[in-house]
Amino acid sequence: MALIDLNKREIHCKIVYYGPGRCGKTTNLFYIYNAVSEKYRGKLLTIETRGERTLFFDLLPINLGKIHGLDIRIQLYTVPGQSHYRATRKLVLKGVDGIVFVADSLRKRREKNIESLIDLKNNLKEYGLKLEELPLVFQYNKRDLINANIPLLTIEELENDLNKDLKAPYFEAAALKGIGVFETLKEISKRTVKYVARKYIFNQAHKRAQGGVL
Amino acid sequence: MGTMVVTAEKVKELQKVLNAQLLAIGVSLAILIDEAGNVIVAAGNENGVDTTSLAALAAANFGATAQIAKLLGEEDFSILYHKGKRDNIHFTKIGMDFILVTIFTDEIPLGLVRLRVNQVAQELLNLLSEND
Ligand SMILES: Nc1nc2c(ncn2[C@@H]2O[C@H](COP(=O)(O)OP(=O)(O)OP(=O)(O)O)[C@@H](O)[C@H]2O)c(=O)[nH]1
Ligand SMILES: [Mg+2]
Numbered sequence: 001m002a003l004i005d006l007n008k009r010e011i012h013c014k015i016v017y018y019g020p021g022r023c024g025k026t027t028n029l030f031y032i033y034n035a036v037s038e039k040y041r042g043k044l045l046t047i048e049t050r051g052e053r054t055l056f057f058d059l060l061p062i063n064l065g066k067i068h069g070l071d072i073r074i075q076l077y078t079v080p081g082q083s084h085y086r087a088t089r090k091l092v093l094k095g096v097d098g099i100v101f102v103a104d105s106l107r108k109r110r111e112k113n114i115e116s117l118i119d120l121k122n123n124l125k126e127y128g129l130k131l132e133e134l135p136l137v138f139q140y141n142k143r144d145l146i147n148a149n150i151p152l153l154t155i156e157e158l159e160n161d162l163n164k165d166l167k168a169p170y171f172e173a174a175a176l177k178g179i180g181v182f183e184t185l186k187e188i189s190k191r192t193v194k195y196v197a198r199k200y201i202f203n204q205a206h207k208r209a210q211g212g213v214l
Numbered sequence: 215m216g217t218m219v220v221t222a223e224k225v226k227e228l229q230k231v232l233n234a235q236l237l238a239i240g241v242s243l244a245i246l247i248d249e250a251g252n253v254i255v256a257a258g259n260e261n262g263v264d265t266t267s268l269a270a271l272a273a274a275n276f277g278a279t280a281q282i283a284k285l286l287g288e289e290d291f292s293i294l295y296h297k298g299k300r301d302n303i304h305f306t307k308i309g310m311d312f313i314l315v316t317i318f319t320d321e322i323p324l325g326l327v328r329l330r331v332n333q334v335a336q337e338l339l340n341l342l343s344e345n346d
Binding site for chain 1: 217218220221224225249250251252264270273274277278281311
C-alpha cells in the first residue's frame with residue numbers, strides 16, 4: 001500500500017525484488033546502496049542467515065527527488081529466494097506497489113526461475129493482486145558469466161520462459177558489477193510512481209474541477 | 215490495497231490523539247504504521263530511533279507472528295510485547311491494516327499502556343477510515 005503524506009509532502013512506494021535463491025537480489029541493493037550518495041538513501045537493513053542468504057528481507061529506502069512538488073521515497077525490499085521461505089516471501093509482498101523479477105541466467109537455474117515466477121503469482125493472488133496489473137520489470141542477471149564459459153540461458157529463452165505473456169520491459173544485468181542495476185531501478189521506479197500517483201493526481205484534478213481548495 | 219492519502223489535517227488529528235492518550239501518560243514514542251511498513255505518523259521523542267527500519271521490522275514481525283498464530287490454530291495475536299532493560303515496546307493491531315507501536319520505559323505500568331492503547335485503537339481507526 002503506497003502512502004501519500006500531504007503533511008510532509010512525500011509519496012512512499014514499496015518495490016520488491018523477487019526471484020529464486022542466489023539470483024542476485026541482495027547484490028542489486030548493495031550496489032545501489034554503495035552508489036547512491038548518503039543524502040539520497042536511508043539505512044540498509046539486512047536480515048540474513050550465515051553466509052549471505054537472506055532470511056527475511058533486505059530494505060533500502062531511497063529518495064528519488066520531486067514530482068508534482070512531492071518527494072518520492074522508495075522502499076526497496078528483497079525477498080528470501082530459497083523455496084522453503086515461501087511464507088516469508090508472502091509477508092514481504094504485503095502492500096507491494098512494484099516488482100522487479102530478477103532471473104538467474106545460469107542454465108541450470110532455468111526451472112528455479114520458472115518456479116519462482118509461479119510462486120510470485122500465487123502469493124499475489126492471496127492478496128487479491130495480479131502480476132499483469134502491477135508495475136513489473138524483469139532483470140536477467142549474471143550476464144557477465146558468458147565470458148566464463150558457463151552455460152547461460154539466452155535472452156530469447158528467458159523471455160520465452162518468463163515474459164512471453166507479461167511482455168514487461170527487461171534488462172540484461174551483471175549486478176555484481178553494477179551493470180543494468182540502475183536501468184532496472186529507473187524503469188521500475190518510473191512505472192511504480194506513475195501507478196501510485198495516478199489516483200492522487202486524478203483526485204487533485206477532480207477537486208480542482210469542482211473548485212475545491214486542495 | 216491501493217494508495218492511502220493522508221492530509222496535513224489528518225496527521226494533526228492523529229497526532230493529537232497519540233499526544234493526549236499516550237504521550238500524556240509518559241510513553242516516549244508512539245508510531246502508527248501501515249501494513250506495508252510505512253510510518254503514517256509518529257509522536258514523541260524520535261531521537262536516535264530509525265523509525266523507517268523500526269516500522270519495516272514491526273510490520274514484518276507482526277506478519278510473522280500472525281502466521282505463527284495460524285500454524286497453531288490461534289485466531290491471531292493482536293498484541294505483541296517485548297521487554298528490554300530500559301525500553302519496552304508494545305505492538306497493537308489497529309483494524310486490519312494498521313499497527314500502533316508504543317515505546318515506553320519501566321516507569322510506566324504496562325497495564326496503563328494497554329488500557330490507553332485499547333482506548334485509542336477505535337479512535338485512530340475511525341480517523342484512518344474516514345474518507346475525505
Ligand atoms: N557473476 C555474477 N555473480 C553474481 C551476480 N549477481 C550476484 N552474484 C553472486 O550470486 C550470489 C548470490 O547473490 P545474492 O545477491 O546474495 O542473491 P539473492 O538473490 O539475494 O539470494 P537469496 O537471498 O538466497 O534469495 C553471490 O555470491 C553474488 O556475488 C552477477 O551479476 N554476476
Ligand atoms: Mg538475498
